[in-house]
Amino acid sequence: MEFNIALIPGDGIGPEIVAGAVTVLKAVEKKFGHKFNFTETYMGGCAIDKYGEPLPQETVDICKSSDSVLLGAVGGPKWDGAPKRPEAGLLGIRKALGLYSNLRPSILKPQLKDASPLKDEKLKNGLDVMVVRELTGGIYFGNREKAEDGSWASDEERYSVEEVKRIGKIAFDTAMLRNKRLVSVDKANVLESSRLWRRTMTELAAEYPEVELSHMYVDNAAMQLAINPAQFDVIVTSNIFGDILSDLSSAIAGSIGMLPSASLGATKCGMYEPIHGSAPDIAGMDIANPIATIVSAAMMLEMSFGLSEEAKAINTAVDKVLDMNYRTADIMSEGMIKTGCKKMAELIAENL
Ligand code: IPM
Numbered sequence: 001m002e003f004n005i006a007l008i009p010g011d012g013i014g015p016e017i018v019a020g021a022v023t024v025l026k027a028v029e030k031k032f033g034h035k036f037n038f039t040e041t042y043m044g045g046c047a048i049d050k051y052g053e054p055l056p057q058e059t060v061d062i063c064k065s066s067d068s069v070l071l072g073a074v075g076g077p078k079w080d081g082a083p084k085r086p087e088a089g090l091l092g093i094r095k096a097l098g099l100y101s102n103l104r105p106s107i108l109k110p111q112l113k114d115a116s117p118l119k120d121e122k123l124k125n126g127l128d129v130m131v132v133r134e135l136t137g138g139i140y141f142g143n144r145e146k147a148e149d150g151s152w153a154s155d156e157e158r159y160s161v162e163e164v165k166r167i168g169k170i171a172f173d174t175a176m177l178r179n180k181r182l183v184s185v186d187k188a189n190v191l192e193s194s195r196l197w198r199r200t201m202t203e204l205a206a207e208y209p210e211v212e213l214s215h216m217y218v219d220n221a222a223m224q225l226a227i228n229p230a231q232f233d234v235i236v237t238s239n240i241f242g243d244i245l246s247d248l249s250s251a252i253a254g255s256i257g258m259l260p261s262a263s264l265g266a267t268k269c270g271m272y273e274p275i276h277g278s279a280p281d282i283a284g285m286d287i288a289n290p291i292a293t294i295v296s297a298a299m300m301l302e303m304s305f306g307l308s309e310e311a312k313a314i315n316t317a318v319d320k321v322l323d324m325n326y327r328t329a330d331i332m333s334e335g336m337i338k339t340g341c342k343k344m345a346e347l348i349a350e351n352l
């Protein structure tokens with residue numbers, strides 16, 4: 001089959017990790033006889049440098065006319081204090097493509113137990129959680145205001161029932177495909193928008209009698225993730241709480257450098273990206289971990305292209321290379337073989 005893939009390498013380590021994913025996708029083409037047409041485009045800081053805009057219209061057009069988008073990362077200190085921030089490009093493309101649901105799986109691989117900051121005793125029951133984050137609403141997209149004299153600023157957290165319902169459906173559907181346990185995370189003891197969130201999730205639960213829905217305040221959810229991560233199956237939460245909790249769940253899984261994400265809307269066209277940032281401090285040094293981007297590409301094959309066997313082959317190749325003791329710096333531990341970004345991608349491609 002033939003697919004058009006828009007590539008947005010972005011800033012910092014973005015170009016290296018996306019190149020790594022392309023190496024693996026080319027191996028998939030060869031092994032399974034598909035054709036992937038890549039179109040590379042600009043977003044974030046590099047787009048500000050080139051066009052004066054973090055999200056040029058051309059980038060939106062390329063993404064819209066592709067079957068899916070693979071993104072590296074955007075941002076960096078170079079653009080701190082600039083009138084337009086690279087991150088605005090990321091938020092803009094999520095909105096422009098209508099990608100309201102963000103799926104962030106965190107799985108603790110047995111090979112990486114030593115890389116987790118949690119003690120063995122907390123990890124004995126493993127970790128396999130899917131954070132379903134609302135991605136185009138809430139405080140990220142509410143009204144922003146500031147006083148001209150700089151004496152105050154405000155950001156609005158607003159959710160409509162419709163917005164909560166559509167992300168809730170994705171979360172319940174996801175739970176149905178997993179262990180049928182869903183925790184909705186909010187701050188309903190304080191926020192009106194959270195009370196609407198909780199009420200809407202509770203109403204939706206009637207349509208999913210097999211799913212066991214419970215509610216948790218976000219502060220408690222953060223604590224529970226740290227003390228007993230195995231209790232979670234699927235978590236559904238707002239844009240900002242999902243941003244925070246997914247960093248936490250990924251750290252528990254060993255390294256943020258391992259974990260993928262999928263952003264989807266009403267169509268099959270999605271955007272796939274590692275959940276980590278652009279790590280400008282290590283950019284260009286060939287030491288970044290490309291695995292998060294490589295497994296994001298696997299998610300793309302499965303969720304947008306329906307190529308589950310190919311996706312599985314990528315994940316199996318990643319496990320194989322980890323079993324062979326190859327590690328990038330972020331997941332390095334005693335006795336392992338330290339491997340650069342490019343080499344890691346090549347090893348995964350070879351072992352496909
Ligand atoms: C993420 C990132 C982004 C977000 C930033 C870079 C705008 O942290 O994808 O989690 O907050 O959504």
Ligand code: MG
Binds near residue numbers: 243
């Ligand atoms: Mg984040």
